[in-house]
Amino acid sequence: MGQTFAQKVLARAAGLDEVAVSQIVTVRPAHLLTHDNTAAIIGKIGDDLAQYGVVSPDLSVIVLDHVTPAANEKTATGHKNVREFVAKYGIHNFYDVGEGICHQILVEKGHARPGTIIVGSDSHTCSYGALGVFSTGVDRTESAALLLTGQTWLKVPPTLRITLRGRFQPGVGAKDLVLRIIGDIGADGATYSAVEFHGDIANLSVPERFTVANMGIEMGAKVAVFPVDEQTVEYLEQVGVARGSYEPLWADADADYVRELEYDLAALEPVVAKPHTVDNVCPVGEAAGTRINQCLLGTCTNGRLNDLREAAGILKGKRISPNVRLLVLPASRAVFEAATEDGTMLTLSRAGATVLPPGCGPCLGAHQGVLAPGEACLSTANRNFKGRMGCKEAEIYLAAPATVAASALYGEITDPRKEM
Amino acid sequence: MKVWKYGDDINTDMLFPGKYTYTCSTAEEIKPHLLEDLDSEFAGKVAEGDILFAGKNFGCGSSREQPALGLKAVGVQAIVAKGFARIFYRAAINQGLLLVECAEAVDAYKDGDEVSLDPQAGQIKVGGKVLNFPKLPPEILAIREAGGLLPYTRAALKKR
Numbered sequence: 001m002g003q004t005f006a007q008k009v010l011a012r013a014a015g016l017d018e019v020a021v022s023q024i025v026t027v028r029p030a031h032l033l034t035h036d037n038t039a040a041i042i043g044k045i046g047d048d049l050a051q052y053g054v055v056s057p058d059l060s061v062i063v064l065d066h067v068t069p070a071a072n073e074k075t076a077t078g079h080k081n082v083r084e085f086v087a088k089y090g091i092h093n094f095y096d097v098g099e100g101i102c103h104q105i106l107v108e109k110g111h112a113r114p115g116t117i118i119v120g121s122d123s124h125t126c127s128y129g130a131l132g133v134f135s136t137g138v139d140r141t142e143s144a145a146l147l148l149t150g151q152t153w154l155k156v157p158p159t160l161r162i163t164l165r166g167r168f169q170p171g172v173g174a175k176d177l178v179l180r181i182i183g184d185i186g187a188d189g190a191t192y193s194a195v196e197f198h199g200d201i202a203n204l205s206v207p208e209r210f211t212v213a214n215m216g217i218e219m220g221a222k223v224a225v226f227p228v229d230e231q232t233v234e235y236l237e238q239v240g241v242a243r244g245s246y247e248p249l250w251a252d253a254d255a256d257y258v259r260e261l262e263y264d265l266a267a268l269e270p271v272v273a274k275p276h277t278v279d280n281v282c283p284v285g286e287a288a289g290t291r292i293n294q295c296l297l298g299t300c301t302n303g304r305l306n307d308l309r310e311a312a313g314i315l316k317g318k319r320i321s322p323n324v325r326l327l328v329l330p331a332s333r334a335v336f337e338a339a340t341e342d343g344t345m346l347t348l349s350r351a352g353a354t355v356l357p358p359g360c361g362p363c364l365g366a367h368q369g370v371l372a373p374g375e376a377c378l379s380t381a382n383r384n385f386k387g388r389m390g391c392k393e394a395e396i397y398l399a400a401p402a403t404v405a406a407s408a409l410y411g412e413i414t415d416p417r418k419e420m
Numbered sequence: 421m422k423v424w425k426y427g428d429d430i431n432t433d434m435l436f437p438g439k440y441t442y443t444c445s446t447a448e449e450i451k452p453h454l455l456e457d458l459d460s461e462f463a464g465k466v467a468e469g470d471i472l473f474a475g476k477n478f479g480c481g482s483s484r485e486q487p488a489l490g491l492k493a494v495g496v497q498a499i500v501a502k503g504f505a506r507i508f509y510r511a512a513i514n515q516g517l518l519l520v521e522c523a524e525a526v527d528a529y530k531d532g533d534e535v536s537l538d539p540q541a542g543q544i545k546v547g548g549k550v551l552n553f554p555k556l557p558p559e560i561l562a563i564r565e566a567g568g569l570l571p572y573t574r575a576a577l578k579k580r
Binding site for chain 1: 515
């Protein structure tokens with residue numbers, strides 16, 4: 001019997017020839033990602049760090065992104081504690097306020113290498129599956145233990161196989177695909193499982209694959225992964241990871257899957273996830289006309305250059321509705337600079353957008369665009385849970401950048417194909 | 421001992437709102453906000469030994485550990501659900517909090533039923549019914565039995 005991607009990566013990491021589904025293995029991840037929550041993580045193990053130190057200064061990648069710049073004294077103190085920790089232990093992969101969202105930085109700075117294992121104290125750590133990385137989220141306590149020991153346990157997951165065929169129609173994109181999948185299989189449709197994407201992968205750009213892999217957790221998945229192809233190799237070269245300097249892995253043709261699904265990309269249409277679960281998905285037409293007060297373009301799901309350009313393409317020369325605030329958050333400084341150079345930022349600003357610094361912004365409800373009771377937001381983020389954006393009496397709808405841009409023009413949910 | 425019953429897809433924002441994630445980290449800071457956007461009575465009334473019942477996909481969403489840490493700290497004996505999201509599942513192990521995955525127990529429970537648990541035997545009694553649930557594999561059980569991942573890790577580091 002052939003082996004899945006997850007079986008192969010976990011076997012190699014554990015130094016075994018083969019592993020079986022449900023087997024528990026001990027692994028030493030290539031990297032541990034932590035962000036603002038590094039402050040709470042090191043706070044748990046102050047005495048242990050004094051006694052044992054960190055297992056390796058190379059293990060950590062630390063990015064301040066969640067509440068940046070600091071919103072209050074408490075978050076500012078957290079950031080300060082992280083900077084002191086980083087200096088004390090010589091942690092060189094540290095990115096301070098303003099560099100960008102941890103998942104974008106980890107990739108842009110060349111820390112995500114195909115065939116390796118990365119764990120992070122953030123649920124969207126699954127994003128690097130776009131580059132053939134086995135990456136998954138853990139909690140703060142496990143991150144603390146990892147800082148001390150460098151190792152953890154992982155259970156070999158069963159795998160779902162999703163085959164993609166064809167190409168997207170104009171106005172339809174990767175976000176619509178992944179929301180459609182979550183709507184079909186449910187928010188727990190891939191719980192404990194790995195998800196492999198097969199088929200016409202070349203029809204999705206690497207940034208589009210990030211959008212899909214990022215939302216693996218919203219179907220409950222442990223990892224959501226794409227094969228490494230020539231586009232991946234070129235993308236990695238652009239971020240300084242040399243061709244041939246890593247060893248990708250992929251599933252055998254006769255690997256065993258718990259479930260197989262197939263999607264015809266040409267048959268997809270723009271969709272919206274309605275409040276308050278990500279699997280509450282409908283075609284955009286069914287939600288059209290819903291009044292919205294705020295639009296959010298950005299986050300680790302859809303804050304890359306291709307996403308901002310797509311929105312700018314719709315908004316060029318137009319003005320958003322006076323009843324809507326359009327917030328734009330580039331995923332990183334590099335994205336911000338590229339979007340500034342090519343005029344995308346100017347287009348968005350002239351259309352009425354408010355540009356926020358690279359980071360997570362209002363996605364988790366801590367600052368920079370919290371909603372009021374009775375308000376609705378249409379967002380390119382990944383979660384629409386009640387209270388997510390800081391107010392439990394507000395409603396959050398999720399959609400692709402094109403849908404968010406088109407909707408900003410009218411102050412109500414709008415089919416982006418009308419604007420093309 | 422009180423049983424608190426909730427539905428499917430109870431996510432981490434309902435269990436502990438994200439807006440507090442970077443200002444509340446210790447048990448004392450977390451306790452007053454537990455289940456704040458789901459059940460405003462919970463934080464004030466939960467007591468040592470209480471049990472939570474829920475549907476599928478309990479704990480889905482964020483990797484924040486405050487729900488598991490807080491529920492353990494207020495003395496919740498166990499969470500019985502039809503299923504758990506994986507990061508929450510790990511977080512519970514790391515805090516030494518007992519999770520019982522048993523759809524039959526959730527379906528069998530009626531208001532007022534007596535509930536008792538025997539984690540060693542992997543059995544839960546609901547009303548008159550005795551039901552089995554899967555036990556953790558021994559290497560993972562050792563973490564919970566040590567009182568959570570940090571006590572477990574400290575013991576391992578000491579032995580080196």
